Amino acid sequence: MHVFATGGSGLTGPAIVAELVAAGHTVTGLARSDTAAARLESLGATPHRGSLEDLDSLRSGAEAADGVLHMAFGGDFADPDDMMRRDRTAIETLGQALEHSGKPFVSTSGTLVMAAGRKSAEKDEPDPAGIAGFRIPGERACLGFAAQGVRASVVRLAPTVHGPGDYGFIGMLVATARTTGMSAYVGDGTNRWPAVHRLDAASLFRLALEKAPAGSVLHGVAESGVTLKSIAETIARALDLPAVSLTPDEAAAHFASPFMATVYGLDAPVSSSYTQELLGWSPTHPTLLDDLEHGDYFATPIS
Numbered sequence: 001m002h003v004f005a006t007g008g009s010g011l012t013g014p015a016i017v018a019e020l021v022a023a024g025h026t027v028t029g030l031a032r033s034d035t036a037a038a039r040l041e042s043l044g045a046t047p048h049r050g051s052l053e054d055l056d057s058l059r060s061g062a063e064a065a066d067g068v069l070h071m072a073f074g075g076d077f078a079d080p081d082d083m084m085r086r087d088r089t090a091i092e093t094l095g096q097a098l099e100h101s102g103k104p105f106v107s108t109s110g111t112l113v114m115a116a117g118r119k120s121a122e123k124d125e126p127d128p129a130g131i132a133g134f135r136i137p138g139e140r141a142c143l144g145f146a147a148q149g150v151r152a153s154v155v156r157l158a159p160t161v162h163g164p165g166d167y168g169f170i171g172m173l174v175a176t177a178r179t180t181g182m183s184a185y186v187g188d189g190t191n192r193w194p195a196v197h198r199l200d201a202a203s204l205f206r207l208a209l210e211k212a213p214a215g216s217v218l219h220g221v222a223e224s225g226v227t228l229k230s231i232a233e234t235i236a237r238a239l240d241l242p243a244v245s246l247t248p249d250e251a252a253a254h255f256a257s258p259f260m261a262t263v264y265g266l267d268a269p270v271s272s273s274y275t276q277e278l279l280g281w282s283p284t285h286p287t288l289l290d291d292l293e294h295g296d297y298f299a300t301p302i303s
Contacts, residue, residue, distance in 0.1 A: 002026045003209060004061040006052065006090070007071030007108070008045060009036035011168065012161050012198055016071065017043045019202035020209070028061060030072065052090045062097035067104040067151075067209050070094055070142075080134035087138040095142060100149035106208045107142035109135045109156045111194055111219060111270045112263075119224060119269040122156075122217045131266060139217070146214035153208050153216040159268070161220075162291045163198030169263070170288070174235055174297050176255060182244045183236035186251045186265035189229025194221040194270050197285035207279040218275040222283035225269030234292045 008017045008029035017040065020027050027045035030052075031037040037047035050057025052072055062068045073087055091107055098105050112132035114120035126136050145152040160170055177183040196204075201220045208218055229243070236243035246254055251261035275281055286294070 001066045001209065002028065002064070003067050003069055004028050004030075004048070004065035005045070005069040005071065006030040006058070006094075007073070008043070008069075009039040010071065011166070012157070012201060013071050014039065014043055015163070015198045015202040016069070016205045017045050019199075019206050020069075021045065023206055025206075025209075028065065030057070030061060052086055055089070055093045058090060058093045059097050062094045065103075068094050068098060068106070069205060069209060070105070070107040071205075073108065084134040084137050087135070088141045091138050091141040095145040095148070095150055095152065098150045099145065102149060102151060104151040104153070104209050104212070105142060105145060106205060106212065107138060107152070107154050109139045109154050111156045111158055111221060112266070112268055113139070113156065114268065114270055116266055116268050119271055121271045122219050122274040131262060143215055143217070151212070151214045153212040153214070153218060155205060155208055155218045155220050156270075157201060157220040158194035158196045158222075158270075159263075160193055160195040160226075160288060161198050161201055162195060162288050162295070163285075164296050166198075166295075166297065170231065170292070171297065172260075173231065173264070174239075177235050177239055177241055180254060182242050183232045183239065184244050184246045184251065184254050185228045185232040186246055186248060186261065189227055189232060189245060191228050191265060191267035192225025192269040193228060193231075193266075194219075194224055194268065195226050195288040196220050196222040196283065197287075197291065199285045200281075200283035204275070204279070204281050207281055212279060216278065218279070219270055219272040220275075221270050221272040222285075223287055224271055226288050228264060230289060231292070234289055235297075238292065238298045
C-alpha cells in the first residue's frame with residue numbers, strides 16, 4: 001500500500017513510518033522543512049513538501065496514495081478554536097480526495113476527549129466540555145467519510161506515548177522535577193492516566209490502515225490507568241528527590257500553568273479491549289513505569 005502520511009517526522013510519527021516501511025508499505029510523508037524531509041528520507045519514506053495550511057499539497061498527496069494517515073496537529077494551545085479549525089479543514093481536504101474510493105483514512109485524536117472520572121470505552125461518547133473537546137470536530141469530520149465510500153477510522157492515543165527521546169507530558173514532569181527539586185503530583189495522586197509505548201502505537205496505526213472497518217474508533221492504550229503518584233514516585237527515586245503532593249493552586253504555580261496543573265490532576269482511564277479484539281492488536285513493549293526505570297528519561301541533559 002502507498003500511504004500518504006502527515007506528522008511522520010514528529011515524536012511518534014517516525015516510529016509509525018518505520019513500522020509501515022518494515023511491513024512492506026510505501027510511505028510519502030508531508031514535510032514542511034528540510035529537516036523534516038531529511039528525517040523522512042532516513043526512515044525510507046519519500047518527502048512531499050507542504051504543510052497543513054497548504055490544502056493543494058494535502059489534496060495532491062492524498063489523491064496519489066492508496067491510503068492516508070493523518071497524525072499532524074499543531075498551532076497555539078492558547079487558541080484551541082483555531083487549532084480545531086486547522087485540523088478539521090485538513091481532515092476534510094484529505095477525506096474529500098478519497099471519497100468513493102474505498103481507501104483507508106486513519107486520523108489521530110487523543111483519549112483525553114473522553115469524560116473524566118471513569119473508565120471509558122471506544123463506543124462511549126466523547127465529552128465536548130472536556131479538556132480535549134477541541135479534538136472532537138476532527139474526529140467527527142474523519143468518521144463522516146465512512147458514509148462517503150472511505151474506510152475512515154480514528155485512533156485516539158493515550159496522553160502518554162512513551163519511549164526514547166520522549167519530550168511530552170512525562171518528559172516535562174522529569175524536567176520540572178529537576179528544575180524545582182521535587183517530583184510533584186496533585187492531591188492524593190490516585191488519578192489515572194492511560195499510556196502506550198511508541199512502538200505499540202506504531203503497530204496499531206499499521207493495523208488500522210490495513211484492516212480497520214469504516215467508522216471504527218480505536219484506543220491506542222496499553223495500560224488503562226497508571227496513577228500519577230506512582231509516576232511521580234518513580235521520578236523521585238531516579239532523581240533522589242522528594243515526591244510531594246500539591247493542591248491544585250500549588251500545582252498551577254509548580255507547573256507554571258493552570259492548564260498543565262489541570263492536565264496532571266485529571267483522572268482519565270480508558271479501555272482498549274474493543275480495539276485489541278477488533279484488530280488483534282496486542283501491546284508487547286515495556287510499561288510506562290518500566291520505561292521510566294530503564295529508559296532514557298534520566299539521561300544527563302545536554303547543556
